[in-house]
Amino acid sequence: MSVDTALRVYASVTGPTAIFTSPDGVDQPITAPPGHDIRHMIIKRAASEARHAASVVELVTSGDQGEYHLVVDALGGVTSVSPHSSTPQEDVPQAVRAVPDYEKASEGKEVSTLAQGQEAFGNSETPAPEPLATEPRPRPSFIATSTVAAPTHSGWRGFLSSFGLTGGPSRAEKERRDAQGLVSQQWAGCRTAAVVNGKGGVGKTMTTAMIAAVFARNGGGNVLAWDNNDTRGTLGWRTEQGLYDTTVRDLLPAASDLLAPTAGISGIARFVHHQSVDRYDVLRSNPELLAAHQRIEQVEFDTLMQVAARYYRLVFFDSGNDESAERWLRMVDSSYQLVIPTIAAPESAESAALLLDALRERDERSRLLADNAVVVVTQTEPAGTAAAHRIADAFGGNVRSVQRIPFDPALKSGPLRFDSLHRATQDAWLRAAAAVASGF
Structure with a gap:
């Protein structure tokens, strides 16, 4: 199922509390007890909606840690997706209408791992051979300097990295690293x-x-x-x-x-x-x-x-x-x-x-x-x-x-x-x- 056809739920997060909005527009307050992470509770609530609908749901979160678009399945599995603006503004619940528009995701992009693999390897045409080089190519170095940023350990980005989902650091995280x-x-x-x-x-x-x-x-x-x-x-x-x-x-x-x-x-x-x-x-x-x-x-x-x-x-x-x-x-x-x-x-x-x-x-x-x-x-x-x-x-x-x-x-x-x-x-x-x- 593509993101454009998935049921969508929303969570507006403020510290240890959140307002969760179901696919039919009903708001439900969620409060994390001491020792619990509000983000885990939001994922759990979204998984419940996915089980009820027998389908994955798209979870849109907003709050002091930024805006995120995730896909949650019935077992609580999480996939990060590119945010888009395919939903009309009037259909967005009041609690999250402050979320800015984003560029639309690529047409036909699937959110499942299988679909991503099909998209990556679906082209069966044999590429044209490269022309013979007229000059020797420079020998590549076998020693490369790592440019992979350290994983983020705080906020929603840190939470998502625990699922193996990486993303760019927030502004505060970047300033801290600098x-x-x-x-x-x-x-x-x-x-x-x-x-x-x-x-x-x-x-x-x-x-x-x-x-x-x-x-x-x-x-x-x-x-x-x-x-x-x-x-x-x-x-x-x-x-x-x-x-x-x-x-x-x-x-x-x-x-x-x-x-x-x-x-x-x-x-x-x-x-x-x-x-x-x-x-x-x-x-x-x-x-x-x-x-x-x-x-x-x-x-x-x-x-x-x-x-x-x-x-x-x-x-x-x-x-x-x-x-x-x-x-x-x-x-x-x-x-x-x-x-x-x-x-x-x-x-x-x-x-x-x-x-x-x-x-x-x-x-x-x-x-x-x-x-x-x-x-x-x-x-x-x-x-x-x-x-x-x-x-x-x-x-x-x-x-x-x-x-x-x-x-x-x-x-x-x-x-x-x-x-x-x-x-x-x-x-x-x-x-x-x-x-x-x-x-x-």
């Missing part, structure tokens, strides 16, 4: 980024951990989050502790051994704390010591940086609040990229803007870093969306990129784990990390 491609790059040499804002409580530690996690999870590890803070650095409090209670002060005396030609790659493990799921390492400061007892001078910072560059491909600095400290200034001078975090509050945003102004006046390289900075505006309260938009808009045009992070309770306190975030928050951090990668 961002993942940026952050999974491997650069020649170590790349560094400093997360800086002279005010406390603006999200420096959170931003450092989340961006490090995105790069490590997508690029295969060898990523270091370095707590470069004299005064109560808390990166160690919000991340996992490894087998040793070691800090940057323990690493300094061992630097010469770690830089020796005979040093093994695993030697660094005694001084950093591996994040088992997010895959990056943390070099801690000691938040229990006063700044006077853990100051690091310029020469010491340079030695630590040599160690970091030998063992890691990416280093993200969680900076302190003392912009006059030698380790703070040396960190800026050692960075390829600046990340300026702020929460959606006027004081935090003003501190970020003042820092950018000061860096532009410091020297030429600092000015370039400021112009190329990525500002990350995090919404810390559910009702702060408008404020976050205003602050982000105000920074627009003043730096290379401005990224907004939506409110997520998992970011407010406690351990920082990428998997604990909502999907929208994960995507926002992925976009922020991709913006950073563009500056490397």
Whole structure:
């Protein structure tokens, strides 16, 4: 049976609910119970109509994941077909009249596997022989670069891929893949980024951990989050502790051994704390010591940086609040990229803007870093969306990129784990990390 002669049913999907319209135009609400997929329920309902009609039915779905035309048989088998506009608009139920017109499918195209095979192999005529070549043809390569896109794992496209039906990615999926491609790059040499804002409580530690996690999870590890803070650095409090209670002060005396030609790659493990799921390492400061007892001078910072560059491909600095400290200034001078975090509050945003102004006046390289900075505006309260938009808009045009992070309770306190975030928050951090990668 061709698509043009199949009975047609419709499903307008909104989250876990849908309105299913039968062939005779009767609407029926469908709600997915907890733990059930609304798409499975729609397919099951369409299969019921196919059994009743002793025929396949065409299922047209619409909703926030786009529009799809499927053929469903009595056993729940699904075939994807090209959408068309053969149905008059007045015959389409009200719930789905917003579906746009499409090009009409090829005449006589069957939806069954058998019919597709007949169409593909039905031409029994013998093709005319090709003329003899007058010149030798180039030898084809036996090694071809794969251009097959990875299967989609979300939305209706992901649902259909579970049936072996592939299609192009949605716009959101394509943007996600593009961002993942940026952050999974491997650069020649170590790349560094400093997360800086002279005010406390603006999200420096959170931003450092989340961006490090995105790069490590997508690029295969060898990523270091370095707590470069004299005064109560808390990166160690919000991340996992490894087998040793070691800090940057323990690493300094061992630097010469770690830089020796005979040093093994695993030697660094005694001084950093591996994040088992997010895959990056943390070099801690000691938040229990006063700044006077853990100051690091310029020469010491340079030695630590040599160690970091030998063992890691990416280093993200969680900076302190003392912009006059030698380790703070040396960190800026050692960075390829600046990340300026702020929460959606006027004081935090003003501190970020003042820092950018000061860096532009410091020297030429600092000015370039400021112009190329990525500002990350995090919404810390559910009702702060408008404020976050205003602050982000105000920074627009003043730096290379401005990224907004939506409110997520998992970011407010406690351990920082990428998997604990909502999907929208994960995507926002992925976009922020991709913006950073563009500056490397």
